[in-house]
Amino acid sequence: MKSKMNVKKMLLTSLVLLMSLSLLAACGSNSTNKDSTSNGGSSSDKKKHAIIFKNTGNPYGEKMMQGFEQVITELGHEAILKAPDQPTAEAQIAMIEELIAQKVDSISIAANDNDALQPALKKAMDRGIKVLSLDSAANAQSRMVHVNQADPERIGRTLISGIAEMIGGEGQIAILSATSQATNQNIWIEWMKKELEDPKYAKIELVKVAYGDDLRDKSVSETEALLKSYPDLKGIIAPTTVGIAAAGKVLTDKGLKGKVQLTGLGLPSEMAEYIENGVCQWMYLWNPIDVGELAGHTAEALVKGTITGKVGDKFTAGGLGEMTIVEDGDGTQIMLGDPYKFDASNIAEWKDVY
Amino acid sequence: MQRVIADKQAWSTKQFFLQWEWILLVVFIGVNIMNMYLSPYYMDFFNLRDATMAFLDKAFIVLPMVFVMILADIDISVASTVALSSVVMADLYQRGVPMEIAVVICLVVGTACGFVNGLLIVKFKELSAVIVTLITMILYRGIAYVILENQAAGNFPEWFGYLGWGYVGEIPFIMIVFIAFAIVFGLLLHKTTFGKHVYAIGTNPTASRFSGIPVDRVKIIVFTLTGFMAAVTALFLTSKMGSTRPNIANMYELEVIAMAVLGGVSTAGGKGKMIGAIIAIFLVGLLRYGLGLINVNAQLQLIIIGGLLIAAVALTQVKRNKSA
Numbered sequence: 076m077k078s079k080m081n082v083k084k085m086l087l088t089s090l091v092l093l094m095s096l097s098l099l100a101a102c103g104s105n106s107t108n109k110d111s112t113s114n115g116g117s118s119s120d121k122k123k124h125a126i127i128f129k130n131t132g133n134p135y136g137e138k139m140m141q142g143f144e145q146v147i148t149e150l151g152h153e154a155i156l157k158a159p160d161q162p163t164a165e166a167q168i169a170m171i172e173e174l175i176a177q178k179v180d181s182i183s184i185a186a187n188d189n190d191a192l193q194p195a196l197k198k199a200m201d202r203g204i205k206v207l208s209l210d211s212a213a214n215a216q217s218r219m220v221h222v223n224q225a226d227p228e229r230i231g232r233t234l235i236s237g238i239a240e241m242i243g244g245e246g247q248i249a250i251l252s253a254t255s256q257a258t259n260q261n262i263w264i265e266w267m268k269k270e271l272e273d274p275k276y277a278k279i280e281l282v283k284v285a286y287g288d289d290l291r292d293k294s295v296s297e298t299e300a301l302l303k304s305y306p307d308l309k310g311i312i313a314p315t316t317v318g319i320a321a322a323g324k325v326l327t328d329k330g331l332k333g334k335v336q337l338t339g340l341g342l343p344s345e346m347a348e349y350i351e352n353g354v355c356q357w358m359y360l361w362n363p364i365d366v367g368e369l370a371g372h373t374a375e376a377l378v379k380g381t382i383t384g385k386v387g388d389k390f391t392a393g394g395l396g397e398m399t400i401v402e403d404g405d406g407t408q409i410m411l412g413d414p415y416k417f418d419a420s421n422i423a424e425w426k427d428v429y
Numbered sequence: 430m431q432r433v434i435a436d437k438q439a440w441s442t443k444q445f446f447l448q449w450e451w452i453l454l455v456v457f458i459g460v461n462i463m464n465m466y467l468s469p470y471y472m473d474f475f476n477l478r479d480a481t482m483a484f485l486d487k488a489f490i491v492l493p494m495v496f497v498m499i500l501a502d503i504d505i506s507v508a509s510t511v512a513l514s515s516v517v518m519a520d521l522y523q524r525g526v527p528m529e530i531a532v533v534i535c536l537v538v539g540t541a542c543g544f545v546n547g548l549l550i551v552k553f554k555e556l557s558a559v560i561v562t563l564i565t566m567i568l569y570r571g572i573a574y575v576i577l578e579n580q581a582a583g584n585f586p587e588w589f590g591y592l593g594w595g596y597v598g599e600i601p602f603i604m605i606v607f608i609a610f611a612i613v614f615g616l617l618l619h620k621t622t623f624g625k626h627v628y629a630i631g632t633n634p635t636a637s638r639f640s641g642i643p644v645d646r647v648k649i650i651v652f653t654l655t656g657f658m659a660a661v662t663a664l665f666l667t668s669k670m671g672s673t674r675p676n677i678a679n680m681y682e683l684e685v686i687a688m689a690v691l692g693g694v695s696t697a698g699g700k701g702k703m704i705g706a707i708i709a710i711f712l713v714g715l716l717r718y719g720l721g722l723i724n725v726n727a728q729l730q731l732i733i734i735g736g737l738l739i740a741a742v743a744l745t746q747v748k749r750n751k752s753a
Contacts, residue, residue, distance in 0.1 A: 131727045160727035163679055164670060169483045173721035176476040177468075190583050191670035194594055255579035256674055286579065 122180040124374045125155040126367070127170050129185050129211065129257075130162035133289065135316045135342055135363050136185065138429045139210065142367025143183065146393065150375055155179065162254060162289055164188035171195040174204075181205040181374040183222070186213040189258040193217040205377035207384075209370040210363075211259045215406025219377060219384035222370045223403070223410045224361045227259070230314070230414050231266020233359060234338060235276065238310045241336035241356055245278030246309030249301050251322055251339075253289040253315040263314050282308070287318045294321035302335070313339035319358060323349030343417050347426035350419055357418035361411055364429060369395055369411055449693035450705045452744070457712045464719030471719055474599075482593070482601045484714035486665045487678075489607065490685045491692075492614040493655040495706045498689055499618075499631045500651060501698025502558035506546060508681035509569035510659035511666065514539040515673040516573040518663070519582035528586050536660045542569055543656015547649035566682070573675040583672025593669030603665055610658070615703040627651065631698030687734075688713055691741045713737075 126143045128136035140156045147154035155174070159166030164187045174182055175198065182199055186192055186208055196206050196217035206213075209222035238248055250267065252260045264284060271281060282305050287294030294317055301308060302325070311326075313319035319341040326335055327349060337355040342363075349355045372392035373382075382388035386407050388400040400407050417425060438444075464471040471477070490507050497504050518535035522528055542565070549561045595602040618624040626647050629637045638644050662681075667673045692709035694701030713734060720730045 155724050157721075157724060158727060160731055161680065163676075165666070165678070166727075168669065169717070170721060172479055172483050173718065173724075176470045176473070176480070176722060178470070188581065188670070188672070188674070190581060190672040191674075194590060194669065194671050198594075254676075256581055256676075 122152045125179045127184040128158040131158045138363040139367035142364035143371045146371030164191035168195045183370045185210040221408040227262045231263045232270040235270040242309040248310040250284045251313040251318040289317045294318045298322045298325040310336040320345045343425035350422045359414040453708045468722040480718040488710045489662045496651045498694045501631045505682045506562040506566040507659045508678045509566045510542040511663045511678040512573040513569040514660040515663040515667045519673045539660020540657040543653040547652030551645040581674040
């Protein structure tokens, strides 16, 4: 039977529940958004620029958001940094809704799905919010401009010539990608396949494209599966920072240094160990901080009206210099530059940077 | 002397207000007040309206999941059912099948998935529902991957976008459909013989069988309904995303089960009310939205929701021990 004790206990528990909730929420709001209440009105010159990355816990994404935040704060605006706990378009749609409700001035997004964000981002643009994608593109209809890390053609072709040199021009290779919908990954893979059509790579066979979903454990098991299914595998290209680090670990643990070559796109701080131990002779990347900074300057230019996202628009992106908007399929983009090569000779100086 | 056993418990005001659903309602109001206090953008009709559209898609599955859990079963294949029915629909449409027919086939596929679950569960009684639906979870998702081969499919006709983004007057279309389904499922659970059978089976399946309740039939119907509602979710979610892919609705099963548990539906079966689950849907949805509005990071949001769930489970446990 229900006693008085029981009533008290339940009321007390719900009270504690409520209090802990508000406490937690208050902590969160303090740490991420210091002056949201004092800056309630958007009448001032202080604009709100938001960035949404693919998912949390990705050091590459954190660097990118850091670059974005730095530029926005230096320009005297407020930066909102967001990333869902799962790398899904569903979660990003919910975040876009939250940002529309907060009446932000711009949204920069690294898309988890090329097409699925279109209705949500279109809604944002209809409300007057400037939308751009960075790193991983949203389709041309759902953005005003895309900030590209580097020329995708150069990335794809460079990775193939790199692995070809490492394996001596013949043998089986495999690609370890992120998710199968990641736009940037798929474009690089397409260029890799085009580069492989060159007769000088006739003896190289691409046996599989595996998807590690940018999750560490899945990338590890996908690498192990590749090694098991293709015992003659000579090389792995992992054009994703999570994938290449996971592959580096597997190859090191299994003592396959020199037997299976590894290259791709990796973070110097995560890959230093494997470049120094020789499992990965060299790899490439651009500076994610620069990508974030460029997105910050682009967002500012869009909100100010300096650019509209048309081909030929020019603006100055702080220390990054003059940028010009160029064509990209049926949309437009801004390119940061060439991929940069990291090897044993320069990894030591870069590993502390990012 | 004749002894009369009432078919209903005597009315008690104290009992009435001690119900889990009231506590939920208090927490729900508390969350709303907290959100209002934390963000100046929260109490805005248009914002709130659009926020509900973002989480109602998975709420359709919570309704039949309440039935499943009252039966003391569980269905973890629902997210895979969403993926398979969505992918089949998109694939057929791309092959030239008219969208109207593809939508109907989506519902048929979902219903069939649910029916297969139910059939396997009553045919292989030594296997628990969690094992059976674990198998079909992998199977359905696997078929979805075979059909679309890791690609996305979309470019649906204009009208299809209305499901996820359209309004009737000022009210979101998805909200109206949800309310209609919620009423139907609520009545089915609380006002029909079928609903009484579900409670009886969840409390004591053996006794139910001996009392002439068609246990197997009830189970098959409940699981089939779950599959059907997963297909309804597939329609709204696909519409909202404008395209689909095999890994759509990833982890939805956990969110759905979590909402039902928070709603006071016991995983041990026999206990729970529809209204509790419905309050829980809005509680979790609006809590997440409020935390998102003040840009709380995703991990902290998970911790808060996890804490809420632990508290819910602990509280129902306290209640059960006391009343036992």
